[in-house]
Amino acid sequence: MEGVVFLNNEFMQADQAKVSIFDRGYLFGDGVYEVVPVIHSCLIDRDNFLERLDYSLSVVGIDWPCSRERYLAxxxxxxxxxxLVEGGVYTQVTRGVAPRDFGFPGDCSPSCMAFALKKKLVDNPLAKSGVSVVTVPDIRWKRRDVKSIALLGQCLAKEEAVRKGAFEGWMVEDGFVTEGTSSTAYIVKGQTIVTRPLSRSILPGIRRKSLLRLARKEKIAIEERLFTVKEALEADEAFLSSATTLVLPITQIDGRTIGDGKPGRMAEHLRELYIRMAFEEAGQKTSS
Known part of the structure; x- marks a missing residue:
């Protein structure tokens, strides 16, 4: 919680940023957010981020706080x-400040905030060791395709996973894996990637979109379908993706070893492909 942040048309030090207690984001979780990875000081997957933010804003009926060009600037x-050389940017838009009433106010302006996160994305040691996940109940609302700032369900699920000693929780509904608390879930059967199809049940992950595009370009087979916990436990490998992890292999699910217990080749290959794409977007060359 340091450095320069952005709040409603002003840049300021983090400890100087203040939000009204009547902001609907504070009162109701009435807002949406995005996390954008940064590599070599460049926003990665920029167009996809703008598209998803636009979608979330339109679904909940919040206006853009400014033009897309000004937002990017x-x-x-x-x-x-x-x-910031490597890490990410967190940004959110709420409906704004208004008297507390469940109905939407007709005369308030959106509030906009953003801050930077310094984090190792490319040389993440977890990419070499792999991570563990545990399954947890999916108790969220029914519009998970919207990147809402109301994340209590995910927080409770993540805390359960952390208490069980896992890196991530895979949320389960009706016996099927939906997604991670803050990531997209994948398994691999043979040489085929399996991941849940897009719907209102999951967030349309930006890394998911890019990874599937890169996989299709490599002629890797993909099945977009539901998969069970049992199927995940019997998979040849599993992995997850998100803005600040990119791609991470999963070596354990609910204490059960996946594959040979080492990061799978598919996850490693997709991580390499995504990093290569990111470096190209940043105008850099990879070391490989």
């Missing part, structure tokens, strides 16, 4: 002011 200025 703000994020890029935030990166510059924080000397």
């Amino acid at each position: 703000m994020l890029e200025e935030l990166i510059r002011r924080n000397n």
